[in-house]
Amino acid sequence: MKNNLSASLEDYLELICNLLETSSCVKAVEIAKKLNISRASVSEALVKLADKNLIIYEGHKGITITPEGLKKAKEVILKHNTFTSFFENTLGLDKVIAEDNACKIEHVVSDEVFEKIREFQLYCENNQDFIDKFKKGKNN
Amino acid sequence: MKNNLSASLEDYLELICNLLETSSCVKAVEIAKKLNISRASVSEALVKLADKNLIIYEGHKGITITPEGLKKAKEVILKHNTFTSFFENTLGLDKVIAEDNACKIEHVVSDEVFEKIREFQLYCENNQDFIDKFKKGKNN
DNA sequence: CAAAATTGTAAGGCATGCCTAACTATTTGT
DNA sequence: ACAAATAGTTAGGCATGCCTTACAATTTTG
Secondary structure: OOOOOOHHHHHHHHHHHHHHHHOOOEOHHHHHHHHOOOHHHHHHHHHHHHHOOOEEEOHHHOEEEOHHHHHHHHHHHHHHHHHHHHHHHHOOOOHHHHHHHHHHHOOOOOHHHHHHHHHHHHHHHOOHHHHHHHHOOOOO | OOOOOOHHHHHHHHHHHHHHHHOOOEOHHHHHHHHOOOHHHHHHHHHHHHHOOOEEEOHHHOEEEOHHHHHHHHHHHHHHHHHHHHHHHHOOOOHHHHHHHHHHHOOOOOHHHHHHHHHHHHHHHOOHHHHHHHHHOOOO
16 A cells, blocks of 8 residues: 555556647557657556556556546646746746656655745745846856 | 665765775774664675775775765765755755755756755855744744 | 458567565674 | 684565566457
8 A cells, every 4th residue: 555656657647648738538549659669668657646546547448537536636636737947937948858757756755845845936936036036147 | 887876885885985984994894783774784785895896895804985085075965965955944944854855856956956056055154144034924 | 352451469578666585695693 | 833712705585666578458440
């Protein structure tokens, strides 16, 4: 009953959730293409996610996410978006760099740090002049 | 000739560097105790670090760090300290939480993000009232 | 509706990084 | 110096997560 997902499985779940936003039927082959890994590896991962009751996977019928899986996916996605936004909007980093780093950090950061960054970012948004001054510095 | 270290090897190197600050002779068994892993695992890791010319390891004689290893170690340690300080001093998080998260993030963050955080933290230090106001908020 | 294309699975491999158990080498202490 | 304690290594195992190759199932399409 260990609910802890590896970084890898979190990535799969996150992607599945994102793909389900736009299409009602997600196939394993799509995931393989997006993550640039083999169909076989995806197949293995999907079995693991299904074992953990995070998705329902029935081969050619496509992938469905369970309520539990959705909850977990949303958590990861929120972390992802929070860090991406912090890096891009608050710190003024390049979008791609912001995304790349958020993608890694989302899997290792604790809830406390995540929450605090969230708060801090909100605080910064309400003090845009402070951030603007930073961005105008010797940076860029 | 791939110079990329795994998170695990970076941790070993970082610890070796830190231990060499206070004692001139570091033994594998010390590392095993500090990282709470088996002597066997440490032995394997040290062979890998030596293969990459980051340390000089001759069994019972102890571990020495090479200039190359020192350079790499200092980089990781700087990232570690930067994130720890950002979390603890700037965001006002608990020291232990700050350390734990820095320990993970230091291995996955890119140089660009690291540098920017460094700059930002410096900027915040010069605007302590802004940070104090944040810390006094509904947080804590 | 059957051949072709697509999609999915199984088997066997590889690397990392950890483990334990058993062994060897070195150091320490009397 | 030699027995005991400490330190290090080797061998074999396990889990994760990726790979390729080959095969099976399904869907598409002529």
